Amino acid sequence: MLLAGHRANQKGIPVVLDPVGVGATRLRTDSAQRLLRELSITAVRGNAAEMATLAGFRAKIIGVEAVDTCGNASEVATAFARRHNCVAAVTGPIDVVTGSKRLLQVTNGDAIMRTVTGTGCMATAVIASYMAVERDSTLAAAAALATYGLAGEIAAEHAMGPGTFQTHLFDTLAGLTEDEVRGGARIQENNP
């Protein structure tokens, strides 16, 4: 990860970090902190508990699955972005994305997404693909999460459970058109 990250930094390729399971084990927390310290990371995507741990909100949040109120997710994202000088994307019922200036909230998505392993990792991968073509990283991350959440909403309509949902999520994400994204994305600016 360090070799790949340094090389990406040298070449000006954006780096997106997904700190999976941070707060759950020391190895995971230390590894994420080391990556944040030694590399120039463009954006980090995690759930509220993971992001809060890395933002320094330790006492309250370690071990908790998610922070419920939107206010908290915004606080976590803002503190994270300031501390690590990068774009912070806190995903949950409402996704919050912020960099040095704007704070964007994304309300796309469906609760069934939480029943499928890997949906968080996929969100990070979609953010990385958007950053490959859009230089405003805050906007790229928010647009990626809106697109991904919209695909989740459409797939959920055809799903009879987590199995068919996953299958339809791949189909929908692969087939989504620009018009569908423009018509269905729900991003709002909510600066502190």
Next chain:
Amino acid sequence: MLLAGHRANQKGIPVVLDPVGVGATRLRTDSAQRLLRELSITAVRGNAAEMATLAGFRAKIIGVEAVDTCGNASEVATAFARRHNCVAAVTGPIDVVTGSKRLLQVTNGDAIMRTVTGTGCMATAVIASYMAVERDSTLAAAAALATYGLAGEIAAEHAMGPGTFQTHLFDTLAGLTEDEVRGGARIQENNP
């Protein structure tokens, strides 16, 4: 595995072992035996060949995929439970579960389950989730295998092959109600 197991033992959390591929390589056999020796294992779930290897039925069974007759599976489960002092769940056409006293047979399931990789591992995971809420480990394991097998039967009705079967298995397992389980579970006591 040892660290996680010791910690679970300290906290009184049930430990379920799935000795994947035991008998196929020395590393796998030795690792499973070490876990059984050093930890307090609540239950072990394996196919007849894996369980027979660990129960000491070496000569006849190594390298064999499954033991066919129900009699043999019962012998293997009984010998395993006695030798390792835990609940033994031998899965196959008929699942056999036994602890220190009762021997339960579960006849739920469908032959298509064997065509999908990971169905054995999933069975073990369902057993672990049942043991988290039911203290009678023999009953928990049998109920888990009945539920899982029933989900397999229902999914098989809608499947056109192993691909759609897997998708429907996730849907069915996620959506199964208590009434469906009570109506469809086939568990019988068959004490030696």
Next chain:
Amino acid sequence: MLLAGHRANQKGIPVVLDPVGVGATRLRTDSAQRLLRELSITAVRGNAAEMATLAGFRAKIIGVEAVDTCGNASEVATAFARRHNCVAAVTGPIDVVTGSKRLLQVTNGDAIMRTVTGTGCMATAVIASYMAVERDSTLAAAAALATYGLAGEIAAEHAMGPGTFQTHLFDTLAGLTEDEVRGGARIQENNP
């Protein structure tokens, strides 16, 4: 891999190598070359870039995803088979298989196969299963790729995207009959 390969060689079991990502990292290239040097490999299946790297076509091809023209794939396969003295299967829009004598081209398959991770690895596994029952390794590899590509064509008809395609690919491959394969396989001999 070396231990397994040596043991297979001793027992006369065919060995099929899939040099995943060769040319992308030094470790991968070196590992594949070591396996080719130390083992007796029956067949190698890769895309044009992977196979060209191992055939010695270095300058032009490293880093490229695929070689487009059929002529090039044939050249790569022929050079590979000669250099490593084994059957070479170069897969792409048209698959090319050659051993010491015949060069076979397989035109089964569908473009959607490239959108699903692991379809190349599955092709290699199907080749291995065909080699278990057919001693003419060139024919076995070509028949495997035709069968697999035909399954892809049929699955693609029912697919709404990469998710449903993958599900149907498993179903179709599991259910394909000998008559369907004989009727749908498109293999032609095209000796140099």
